[in-house]
Amino acid sequence: MSRGTILIVDDEVSNIEIMNAVLEDDYEVLFSTSGQQALDTARATPPDLILLDVLMPGIDGFEVCRQIKDDPQLADIPVIFTTGLGDTDHEMRGLSLGAIDYVTKPIQPAILRARVGNHIELKRLRDQLASMAVTDALTGLSNRRQMEQALKSEVGRLGRTGDWLTVIMIDIDFFKQFNDTYGHPAGDRCIVMVGAALTRAVKRASDLPARYGGEEFACILPGADPEGAALVAQEISLHVQSLNIPHERSQISPFITVSIGVASARCLPDMTPEMWMKEADRQLYLSKQQGRNRVTSTEFGAVVDNLQA
Incomplete structure (x- = not known):
């Protein structure tokens, strides 16, 4: 099975380095340090999951998530918000925009690894089901x-x-x-x-x-x-x-x-x-x-x- 691809989006390079150190042994890791760069990267190389910082200059994480979920080519990519805010209002706003989970900073490696692994596996299963729905079982051709x-x-x-x-x-x-x-x-x-x-x-x-x-x-x-x-x-x-x-x-x-x-x-x-x-x-x-x-x-x-x- 090929390794999944994770896009980490954070304007603080130190945060990217921490998350990369946790995930690089199991996944291909891409990086973006701004909202616009994240959108460009996701469209050029669609990842299997996006770890998205909430507070960024320019386009913030909420707007990035909204644009991802509005794009038919990207809408199925799971988004996990990473934030140090830790308040319910921001969490609810992110989930209402289509994010599937929240990870708080400072990052706890075991929790990050487990949540990313769970959501990557869920996406793989969803992709398999979606493929089965449009594939002819006998020939393997499109149905x-x-x-x-x-x-x-x-x-x-x-x-x-x-x-x-x-x-x-x-x-x-x-x-x-x-x-x-x-x-x-x-x-x-x-x-x-x-x-x-x-x-x-x-x-x-x-x-x-x-x-x-x-x-x-x-x-x-x-x-x-x-x-x-x-x-x-x-x-x-x-x-x-x-x-x-x-x-x-x-x-x-x-x-x-x-x-x-x-x-x-x-x-x-x-x-x-x-x-x-x-x-x-x-x-x-x-x-x-x-x-x-x-x-x-x-x-x-x-x-x-x-x-x-």
Whole structure:
């Protein structure tokens, strides 16, 4: 297990040195001596926990905590206030802003080590649960929930720049017949192998492959224009074919194949995620209608939202 990262924020260097001496054997420790520096550091290198001094010149600890909790990228980072104030009003104010604990100065090493350890472990468990909620248990790919959340985010982000966005829908051909012939355990292994092939074909870090449900998969390709998206779709098809998974009841091949639908558009502010999903699903339907084991693509615009599925 990798070591957790702690960000210590205090305008007194001596306090940083004391806390660092307590924690450095167990954690990677980052330092900031001002509120603004703390925010910049947290955004550049998000830590697993922040030890935050209350009284600092400029932006004080309360304001730093407020900005952290208002930032979607940082809001889940636990904050422990460190202070010599020791009064209930300040403690309540910090907790109301989203801090999870208080440590008073002068620092007591055993207490600091225990509280940091407890909250790091709790965050690790929360992160595991959050990952399980958006991960398909069989393939390890993102699940439908995560895919839909990511698509919504990308439509909003790319809508500000007018950049391309592509959604690809993939369906294993004649999968019911495969299950009927080889059994559901073999069907599960087939889905796992197709998911792995999908991951190998979708190479960019910004792309998101997902298991959409059953034998259906999906990919989100931010910035991919129709030509680039078509190449990715062909790669997916070839990677699946190269698995050479026997399928004696397929009507088009002795091996497992996939049908693919591709929908690409330039994002505009008034466009919705459903538009990509509807059009990608329409193209997938056309691939199946035209014989399966093929890629069908389209480039669409905002008017598609008015079309009937």
